[in-house]
Amino acid sequence: MRPEPSNFRSSQTLAVTRVPAFDDNYLWLIHGQGEASNRVAVVDPGDPAAIDAVLASEGLTLAAILVTHHHGDHTGGVAALASRHKVPVYGPAQEDIPARTAAVRSGDTVALPSLGLSFAVIDVPGHTAGHIAYVGHGALFCGDTLFSGGCGRLFEGTPAQMLSSLDQLAALAPDTAVYCAHEYTASNLKFALAVEPANEQLVTYATEVSQLRAAGKSTIPTTIGLELAINPFLRSRLSSVSEAAARHAGRPPRDEADAFGALRQWKNEFRG
Numbered sequence: 001m002r003p004e005p006s007n008f009r010s011s012q013t014l015a016v017t018r019v020p021a022f023d024d025n026y027l028w029l030i031h032g033q034g035e036a037s038n039r040v041a042v043v044d045p046g047d048p049a050a051i052d053a054v055l056a057s058e059g060l061t062l063a064a065i066l067v068t069h070h071h072g073d074h075t076g077g078v079a080a081l082a083s084r085h086k087v088p089v090y091g092p093a094q095e096d097i098p099a100r101t102a103a104v105r106s107g108d109t110v111a112l113p114s115l116g117l118s119f120a121v122i123d124v125p126g127h128t129a130g131h132i133a134y135v136g137h138g139a140l141f142c143g144d145t146l147f148s149g150g151c152g153r154l155f156e157g158t159p160a161q162m163l164s165s166l167d168q169l170a171a172l173a174p175d176t177a178v179y180c181a182h183e184y185t186a187s188n189l190k191f192a193l194a195v196e197p198a199n200e201q202l203v204t205y206a207t208e209v210s211q212l213r214a215a216g217k218s219t220i221p222t223t224i225g226l227e228l229a230i231n232p233f234l235r236s237r238l239s240s241v242s243e244a245a246a247r248h249a250g251r252p253p254r255d256e257a258d259a260f261g262a263l264r265q266w267k268n269e270f271r272g
């Protein structure tokens with residue numbers, strides 16, 4: 001693992017297995033506690049074959065499916081896995097999720113007693129209108145809302161919604177481990193460096209990420225504390241970020257959401 005300043009180290013108590021899929025997706029297996037460590041919940045199983053292969057090779061039993069939003073690379077394996085393994089499917093109340101058995105939203109708790117785990121649900125609209133995230137045991141599973149160095153595209157939500165969603169994630173403990181659904185870090189950091197070239201922690205992190213990726217290693221999980229230091233989308237109110245976005249847009253922002261929207265628009269157009 002990369003050497004990290006202690007305030008960026010995660011305090012999570014979960015065992016999590018990374019299952020790469022497609023070009024750059026991560027499907028996450030969350031292991032049960034103690035005696036239940038061979039039982040797992042899967043987050044966003046876009047590819048059922050990738051999950052079944054790991055269950056078989058590691059001798060794991062699937063106990064639950066957690067879905068963050070309706071996009072196919074997150075839900076493509078849900079129906080097949082749910083019927084094959086006879087497990088509950090938790091998914092966002094405001095979206096169509098195949099084979100969902102429990103519609104959940106902010107304020108709900110996903111209790112998985114057979115794993116000794118429970119997760120709080122929070123609504124994080126922006127990438128999609130009903131996107132949710134799962135938080136518990138020092139870890140965050142946030143789908144396509146927050147990435148390392150970036151955030152999801154606004155396919156269905158407004159800049160104000162995404163800013164509010166990211167504010168909720170930014171308020172989690174700094175040592176919360178962040179399990180996002182894509183390995184986008186290296187390309188995100190090219191944009192982040194264009195926004196904040198003088199951010200020394202960002203420059204250092206970008207070097208670490210280059211080394212990890214050159215060695216074929218993952219940069220995920222990240223932590224909330226690290227993202228607060230390097231991710232322009234969690235830093236859009238800082239003058240170093242908002243002034244750069246205004247320069248790019250050629251006009252001053254009307255308000256914080258407009259400044260965030262200008263930053264997101266710049267990223268959409270960015271070719272690093």
Ligand SMILES: [Zn+2]
Nearest residue numbers: 069071127144
């Ligand atoms: Zn998505």
